[in-house]
Amino acid sequence: MQCCGMKRIASIFAAVLMLALAISSCAKQPSSPNSENTAAPTQSTALTAAPTECAQPTDTTETSEVPTDKSCVLVLYFSATGNTKLLAERIARLADADIAEISPAQPYTAEDLNYHDRSTRASAEQNDSSARPAIAEDISLDGYSVVFLGYPIWWGRPPRILNTFVESHDFSGITIIPFCTSGSSDIGSSDDALAALAGSGSWLDGRRFAMSISDDELLSWIGDSLE
Ligand SMILES: Cc1cc2nc3c(=O)[nH]c(=O)nc-3n(C[C@H](O)[C@H](O)[C@H](O)COP(=O)(O)O)c2cc1C
Numbered sequence: 001m002q003c004c005g006m007k008r009i010a011s012i013f014a015a016v017l018m019l020a021l022a023i024s025s026c027a028k029q030p031s032s033p034n035s036e037n038t039a040a041p042t043q044s045t046a047l048t049a050a051p052t053e054c055a056q057p058t059d060t061t062e063t064s065e066v067p068t069d070k071s072c073v074l075v076l077y078f079s080a081t082g083n084t085k086l087l088a089e090r091i092a093r094l095a096d097a098d099i100a101e102i103s104p105a106q107p108y109t110a111e112d113l114n115y116h117d118r119s120t121r122a123s124a125e126q127n128d129s130s131a132r133p134a135i136a137e138d139i140s141l142d143g144y145s146v147v148f149l150g151y152p153i154w155w156g157r158p159p160r161i162l163n164t165f166v167e168s169h170d171f172s173g174i175t176i177i178p179f180c181t182s183g184s185s186d187i188g189s190s191d192d193a194l195a196a197l198a199g200s201g202s203w204l205d206g207r208r209f210a211m212s213i214s215d216d217e218l219l220s221w222i223g224d225s226l227e
Helices: 002-026 043-048 083-095 121-126 160-167 190-198 215-226
Strands: 073-077 098-101 146-152 175-181
Touching: 073 083, 083 098, 083 146, 083 175, 083 215, 160 190, 175 190
Parallel strands: 073 098, 073 146, 146 175
Antiparallel strands: none
16 A cells, blocks of 8 residues: 555656646747847947848849848938938838938938038038038948848939948958939949948949839849849
8 A cells, every 4th residue: 555655646746747747838938139120229229239240142043032031130220301311211121120310410401402502401412522411320230131221312323321331341252232322313323332432341323213113113123233
């Protein structure tokens, strides 16, 4: 009897132990700050949260999606009246990338942007090759291996605030993919001009997009750019 009693106690103990182990292995792990469920970072925090290790985007030929490592792709843009911002947001969504805005320390007013008056701020800056409008908040490129860089065309050129940005950042190890919006002008040599000012990084040919571009066309361009 004592022997059977001991065996019974031992088997009950073993059953309880197995149940406890099963419960603990099914328990939800606490999500890490980098897990996919974490709320999307805001423009200001996305940049400080950039990872330090960054895998290259994977091959896109086998799938219609754009399989990028989100943590490594950044869509960075300057936009004064919202067109480039809209396009940048679409690119970020389609590429599943982070997004950040180059914000001027002194925002542009409607009067600043009046290109019918060559004395207004934007026109004066574009006429001054040494103009370097200050940026409100620094943007770190740490951890990014691909940067889509968007801007409007102002008098055939990128706004001078792009000069401020590219001259003050090291693009080593980063592939930069310029894109722009405009009334009708093409991207011209604005992408080459920025590459020359930056002096580092691997700069691809840029593209000008009409606001009417479809998601399919954008997706195809993103895929080609990341190949
Ligand atoms: C100061 C200034 C100069 C501009 N120069 C040109 C130009 O040379 N060629 C052109 O096609 N559009 C020109 N535009 C129109 C803008 O490129 C176009 O509206 C662009 O989409 C604005 O982008 P944003 O809304 O992101 O600021 C100019 C706009 C401004 C404010």
